Amino acid sequence: xxxxxxxxxxxxxxxxxxxxxxxxxxxxxxxRWVATRPTLGATLLTLGSAVLGWRxxxxxxxxxxxxxxxxxxxxxxxxxxxxxxxxxxxxxxxxTRNAGGVGFGLVGFTFAGLxxxxxxxxxxxxxxTGFVIGGIGAVICLAWDHDSTVRIERGPVFRAGRAALxxxxxxxxxxxAAPAVxxxxxxxxxxxxxxxxxxQSSLDSGMYSYQTDCDTDPGFAIGGEDCIDITVDSTSQxxxxxxxxxxxxxxxxxxxxxxxxxxxxxxxxxLRGGKNVYFELTASQAVASSETDDGRAIDVYISEFRSxxxxxxxxxxxxxxxxxxxxxxIAYWSxxxxxxxxxxxxxxIRLGLDTNPRLTDGRDVSxxxxxxxxxxxxxTDFKLEIGAELGNNTGVREPIPADDGPTTPPSNCL
Amino acid sequence: MYDxxxxxxxxxxxxxxxxxxxxxILSTGVGVSIPLSSTGGFNVSxxxxxxxxxxxxxxxxxxxxxxxxxxxxxxxxxxxxxxKTLNVSDVPGLTGRLQIQIRSEEATAEGVAxxxxxxxxxxxxxxxxxxxxxxxxxxxDRFKAYAGPNPNQAPNTNxxxxxxxxDPGAIRPSDxxxxxxxxxxxxxxxxxxxxxxxxxxxxxxxxxDFNNDGEFEYGA
Numbered sequence: 001x002x003x004x005x006x007x008x009x010x011x012x013x014x015x016x017x018x019x020x021x022x023x024x025x026x027x028x029x030x031x032r033w034v035a036t037r038p039t040l041g042a043t044l045l046t047l048g049s050a051v052l053g054w055r056x057x058x059x060x061x062x063x064x065x066x067x068x069x070x071x072x073x074x075x076x077x078x079x080x081x082x083x084x085x086x087x088x089x090x091x092x093x094x095x096t097r098n099a100g101g102v103g104f105g106l107v108g109f110t111f112a113g114l115x116x117x118x119x120x121x122x123x124x125x126x127x128x129t130g131f132v133i134g135g136i137g138a139v140i141c142l143a144w145d146h147d148s149t150v151r152i153e154r155g156p157v158f159r160a161g162r163a164a165l166x167x168x169x170x171x172x173x174x175x176x177a178a179p180a181v182x183x184x185x186x187x188x189x190x191x192x193x194x195x196x197x198x199x200q201s202s203l204d205s206g207m208y209s210y211q212t213d214c215d216t217d218p219g220f221a222i223g224g225e226d227c228i229d230i231t232v233d234s235t236s237q238x239x240x241x242x243x244x245x246x247x248x249x250x251x252x253x254x255x256x257x258x259x260x261x262x263x264x265x266x267x268x269x270x271l272r273g274g275k276n277v278y279f280e281l282t283a284s285q286a287v288a289s290s291e292t293d294d295g296r297a298i299d300v301y302i303s304e305f306r307s308x309x310x311x312x313x314x315x316x317x318x319x320x321x322x323x324x325x326x327x328x329x330i331a332y333w334s335x336x337x338x339x340x341x342x343x344x345x346x347x348x349i350r351l352g353l354d355t356n357p358r359l360t361d362g363r364d365v366s367x368x369x370x371x372x373x374x375x376x377x378x379x380t381d382f383k384l385e386i387g388a389e390l391g392n393n394t395g396v397r398e399p400i401p402a403d404d405g406p407t408t409p410p411s412n413c414l
Numbered sequence: 415m416y417d418x419x420x421x422x423x424x425x426x427x428x429x430x431x432x433x434x435x436x437x438x439i440l441s442t443g444v445g446v447s448i449p450l451s452s453t454g455g456f457n458v459s460x461x462x463x464x465x466x467x468x469x470x471x472x473x474x475x476x477x478x479x480x481x482x483x484x485x486x487x488x489x490x491x492x493x494x495x496x497x498k499t500l501n502v503s504d505v506p507g508l509t510g511r512l513q514i515q516i517r518s519e520e521a522t523a524e525g526v527a528x529x530x531x532x533x534x535x536x537x538x539x540x541x542x543x544x545x546x547x548x549x550x551x552x553x554x555d556r557f558k559a560y561a562g563p564n565p566n567q568a569p570n571t572n573x574x575x576x577x578x579x580x581d582p583g584a585i586r587p588s589d590x591x592x593x594x595x596x597x598x599x600x601x602x603x604x605x606x607x608x609x610x611x612x613x614x615x616x617x618x619x620x621x622x623d624f625n626n627d628g629e630f631e632y633g634a
Binding site for chain 1: 421427479480532534539546547556596
């Protein structure tokens, strides 16, 4: 219906006060358009549903496509239908009530689906914010009475209340969405990237080196220690070409010494209707040593690597307990290291120094690994567990968040 | 404009829904809780346990709970304690719990296979340990861990790991180093089988806790 009201008797602006006296301008026409439909409700419904849709897609990205059931597809479609409904309300305000009612149901259905799906979802607080915003938007749409001639005065209290509601919701969305947008977690597991996560809160080792699958022909390598031609397979793909090999050696100066050692893998399965089965191995301390000539203690194929701190030290005197000279410090970065030669050590990654320094003061070092071999390893407070759970409290390992902000990764990262 | 009654009832429904979701999350932490760990089974504890070689793969129990299947070639166990606690409250005329314990000071076993969902130990030592992730149609094919020789003789990648298992280890500590060694081990198992088992200084005892207070009033 057309809204011809402009001002009330006392001259206060009303809902039917679109132009406030400037009836022909673009702004006036926009105001008139806004006033004849539940703009706030439709916007909030669209925004909330879009947030839920984003979280649903993020959740499903962790599941191989073939494992998504028709119910899962329906659940994934629902928030996008709600987004369309929000836009539909703007185009056809006379259908607002029906659209609001259906939108309310879809928002609720999506959030319930996220909780009950059995697949872990990161940032549940963000999904809840989407549910709150979408719910408020849907209720405002539901309450919209297109045919009503009752006018509600837009006094200062109404305006302040509406502004507080919008600001509050936007702030809640900004605070909850920031961690999800920053991507500041490890690893980025998806259907094309499986692997088991190896997490170490502290790491010291006699020596650290790596080899990558780089472009140089291994046949031309001098000394046989340059590029390697590797393909590692993983739980859902036979060939991961973005792989590197990390080696930790024990020397006469130091063994490989890890504190708060954790290995876990999420194995999605049809067991009991599609739960996530997790395999977990933990120890408060792990010490790996080797008596072979090369001192190789741990040999691991990885596709992702992150460390919040690593210090390379050069030993002038090889004697246990000597501190060594700090050669390089690596603050947090996440990458698969690689350089042209395909072979390097901890300080070779950034500085290009071809030395074999000790690795000390490693903090929050995480690997996305595919094969791991270790020589003699003593694990204290050992625990091996396999289980399944529906929620994300105990059953599913969350990605490991980083405490510090990332610094720029070296240019030779893959 | 807005129908205030409808707005009020809508807000009411919304607040109720949020409260329900909040209660659900606060009370359980998850949307739905289904018991997924095996409730049956029995507990094995040992002061010292070795394996000459061992493989570990994901498996499932008969009641379809996830577990890992441990297969051990040869094993030596000191201070073995096998314990099963039964709730007999459902039996007419009985209350409380009944516990059966089998103890042995020394045991050697060959061809041991057991399914477990949890192993803890004060220390665990591996010599030549490999974790290997593979592509496979079932989850049970996708993850393999072994100590000792590579069970499939297959390379992990087309560029084999430099550490690829080890030779079979010793069983008794006096004979050398075992491939896998646990001290202060506690294992929750659902099934346990062995081709050959030798137990020395064996004792069997049954204890009964009639009032379910955690203290076994009857029995040795």
